Amino acid sequence: MTAAGFPTAAREALGDAQLRRNLGKATQTIRVKRLNTIAELDDWEALREAGAAMKANAMARLPELLERLEERVTAAGGTVHWARDGDEANAIVAGIARGHGAEEVIKVKSLASDEIGLNEALAAAGIEAIETDLAELIVQLGDDEQSHILVPAIHRNRAEIAALFERTIASGQSLGLEPAAIAEAARKHLRAKFLSVPVAVSGANFAVAETGTVGVVESEGNGRMCVTLPRVLVTLMGIEKVLAEWRDLEVMLQLLPRSSTAERMNPYTSLWTGVRDGDGPQEFHLVLLDAGRTDVLADAVGRQALHCIRCSACLNVCPVYSRTGGHAYASVYPGPIGAILTPQLQGLDRAPTLPWASSLCGACFEACPVKIDIPTVLVHLRTRVVREVKRDWSAEKLAMDALGRTFASRSRYERAQRLARLGNGPLGRLPGPLSGWTSTREIPHAPAQTFRAWWAARAGGAQDGAAGGAAGGGDGRHSAPGAAGG
Amino acid sequence: MSAKADVLARIRTALGPEPAVPEVARSYHAAGSGAAAGDPGVVARFCERAAEYRAAVRRVDGGGLEAAVAAACAERGAVRLAVPTGAPRELPGLELTVDEPPLSPQALDGLDGVLTGCALAIAETGTVVLDGGERSGRRALTLVPDFHVCVVQEHQIHASVPDAVAALAPAVAEARPLTFVSGPSATSDIELERVEGVHGPRELVILVIAG
Numbered sequence: 001m002t003a004a005g006f007p008t009a010a011r012e013a014l015g016d017a018q019l020r021r022n023l024g025k026a027t028q029t030i031r032v033k034r035l036n037t038i039a040e041l042d043d044w045e046a047l048r049e050a051g052a053a054m055k056a057n058a059m060a061r062l063p064e065l066l067e068r069l070e071e072r073v074t075a076a077g078g079t080v081h082w083a084r085d086g087d088e089a090n091a092i093v094a095g096i097a098r099g100h101g102a103e104e105v106i107k108v109k110s111l112a113s114d115e116i117g118l119n120e121a122l123a124a125a126g127i128e129a130i131e132t133d134l135a136e137l138i139v140q141l142g143d144d145e146q147s148h149i150l151v152p153a154i155h156r157n158r159a160e161i162a163a164l165f166e167r168t169i170a171s172g173q174s175l176g177l178e179p180a181a182i183a184e185a186a187r188k189h190l191r192a193k194f195l196s197v198p199v200a201v202s203g204a205n206f207a208v209a210e211t212g213t214v215g216v217v218e219s220e221g222n223g224r225m226c227v228t229l230p231r232v233l234v235t236l237m238g239i240e241k242v243l244a245e246w247r248d249l250e251v252m253l254q255l256l257p258r259s260s261t262a263e264r265m266n267p268y269t270s271l272w273t274g275v276r277d278g279d280g281p282q283e284f285h286l287v288l289l290d291a292g293r294t295d296v297l298a299d300a301v302g303r304q305a306l307h308c309i310r311c312s313a314c315l316n317v318c319p320v321y322s323r324t325g326g327h328a329y330a331s332v333y334p335g336p337i338g339a340i341l342t343p344q345l346q347g348l349d350r351a352p353t354l355p356w357a358s359s360l361c362g363a364c365f366e367a368c369p370v371k372i373d374i375p376t377v378l379v380h381l382r383t384r385v386v387r388e389v390k391r392d393w394s395a396e397k398l399a400m401d402a403l404g405r406t407f408a409s410r411s412r413y414e415r416a417q418r419l420a421r422l423g424n425g426p427l428g429r430l431p432g433p434l435s436g437w438t439s440t441r442e443i444p445h446a447p448a449q450t451f452r453a454w455w456a457a458r459a460g461g462a463q464d465g466a467a468g469g470a471a472g473g474g475d476g477r478h479s480a481p482g483a484a485g486g
Numbered sequence: 487m488s489a490k491a492d493v494l495a496r497i498r499t500a501l502g503p504e505p506a507v508p509e510v511a512r513s514y515h516a517a518g519s520g521a522a523a524g525d526p527g528v529v530a531r532f533c534e535r536a537a538e539y540r541a542a543v544r545r546v547d548g549g550g551l552e553a554a555v556a557a558a559c560a561e562r563g564a565v566r567l568a569v570p571t572g573a574p575r576e577l578p579g580l581e582l583t584v585d586e587p588p589l590s591p592q593a594l595d596g597l598d599g600v601l602t603g604c605a606l607a608i609a610e611t612g613t614v615v616l617d618g619g620e621r622s623g624r625r626a627l628t629l630v631p632d633f634h635v636c637v638v639q640e641h642q643i644h645a646s647v648p649d650a651v652a653a654l655a656p657a658v659a660e661a662r663p664l665t666f667v668s669g670p671s672a673t674s675d676i677e678l679e680r681v682e683g684v685h686g687p688r689e690l691v692i693l694v695i696a697g
Contacts, residue, residue, distance in 0.1 A: 183676070247655075268666065
């Protein structure tokens with residue numbers, strides 16, 4: 001996260017008209033398609049409930065399930081490694097590649113590897129990581145940054161991609177604007193690598209503790225290439241991806257494709273269990289990664305962020321993401337899920353503005369296939385940032401403290417209401433550090449008479465005094481929106 | 487302390503002494519709640535949905551399989567096909583190479599295509615599932631060639647994803663690798679629109695045979 005954080009980066013992104021056009025078109029397309037695809041299933045809500053429950057169940061049984069997974073993978077001929085943090089995981093992967101004399105490894109898109117800087121760590125060890133996902137290739141060739149979980153190059157349109165390929169992997173050719181011709185250029189470029197590179201690195205969408213089965217869900221076939229053709233496969237997986245039972249896949253394989261690419265099923269799903277004699281890699285390593293996940297687990301409200309299955313539906317429906325794009329979040333995980341996951345994984349002090357990168361409209365919660373209550377976690381993290389990170393004199397903390405004192409006393413509260421009425425004319429904008437709030441919002445007008453004043457006038461002073469103890473608190477809450485401007 | 491012991495200890499600390507373990511309510515349409523495998527409606531739905539993902543789907547009666555394979559290959563101009571060990575060794579007009587001993591990726595890349603069966607299919611999603619057995623073949627076999635002809639018998643077509651996952655449990659217990667294939671290779675990476683053809687086979691022909 002840059003020092004300036006999301007607000008500044010978002011303002012810059014909003015100034016890029018081409019970016020907004022590309023994003024608007026892509027997210028609009030996928031939003032409509034997703035709604036059509038999920039409408040086909042009359043048990044969609046029951047599937048979401050089951051998906052949410054099986055993730056919560058797996059988190060609560062995490063030690064048992066991870067040990068079971070290790071036992072099953074080992075029994076099937078694989079090797080399981082544990083990594084406390086990114087450096088440890090990077091060293092394990094580099095060590096395996098070096099042990100096989102590999103100067104190159106082929107990679108299928110793995111957000112966990114981006115999170116821990118695996119490509120850079122491999123480069124430092126003299127090993128080149130070749131990204132094989134089309135969008136990752138576009139990002140790598142353009143020396144660009146990812147901007148979407150599923151479609152990292154969503155900020156580029158077909159004309160920009162064709163021009164990039166014509167400058168790089170298809171130099172001297174004219175590709176035109178047909179996506180199939182653009183994809184063909186990538187196919188030719190990578191095929192020789194798939195057929196010859198001895199070590200592959202993948203992520204994992206799921207791992208089933210009961211059977212030791214690991215799965216990669218994809219579209220292009222680059223994932224199948226990586227988990228099938230090389231002699232050695234290393235899979236890097238966050239510890240939160242484990243599922244208890246084989247039949248849990250009957251839910252996840254419905255929720256994930258329909259929520260991510262809005263398809264009934266993605267073109268290819270590979271599921272493998274250890275090593276299969278004569279079929280696929282003859283050496284399989286599974287690296288189980290913590291890297292902050294146990295910190296997330298320790299927060300009883302925030303831990304549901306670990307249920308995420310990386311579908312990216314929350315990005316596509318988010319009014320903030322669909323205008324700013326992913327770069328403004330300066331995070332491997334952008335959009336609403338990134339706004340709750342990244343600050344928890346990296347530490348609140350590393351990404352303190354992300355919990356505010358939302359209007360709290362709730363569209364993400366509605367779209368989430370495993371029902372992560374993102375708005376609640378956002379509000380919870382805002383509280384934690386104010387409490388744990390912001391210095392004592394921050395405008396927000398001062399304002400909240402003042403508000404707390406005001407609400408705590410009836411006389412202070414009534415005085416504040418009178419002050420608010422005075423402010424109706426001159427105070428269109430809040431002064432000083434509070435001006436950020438009113439630069440994009442108007443302060444609502446305070447009513448000429450508050451409910452409390454009306455009640456006192458209507459019922460007379462004596463009755464007010466008698467009823468005061470019981471009605472005071474309720475009155476205060478009801479008239480607060482008009483009086484306090486929120 | 488080992489990394490494993492450390493990570494497990496951190497998890498236990500994070501969860502607290504007795505974490506509540508929620509029950510998983512499975513009130514969705516479970517395996518066996520819909521039509522049976524091979525039901526005419528299920529078969530029709532599979533054909534429709536596989537075709538929507540741009541697989542070329544043809545329905546064939548038992549006796550017409552050889553002719554249907556020949557016709558699909560002729561349209562593509564494919565003559566030299568790889569086959570798994572459980573497939574026919576000879577078909578008129580085609581040069582079949584059995585994957586025994588296993589063909590190298592380079593050898594597979596030099597062939598025109600591959601002809602296989604499958605473990606089962608899923609109507610709801612238009613998916614065929616390969617299980618590394620003698621009908622499906624090794625994973626590389628159906629991945630490297632650009633043209634895949636897949637034979638599906640009607641009774642192999644299950645109605646839903648839960649039906650298929652239940653039917654695949656024995657294969658997983660044997661640690662067989664599974665590949666779910668829904669249409670030809672595709673990408674949504676350019677403007678989030680599905681485009682056929684990147685690294686896997688760009689042409690998928692599904693022959694559905696009666697019985």
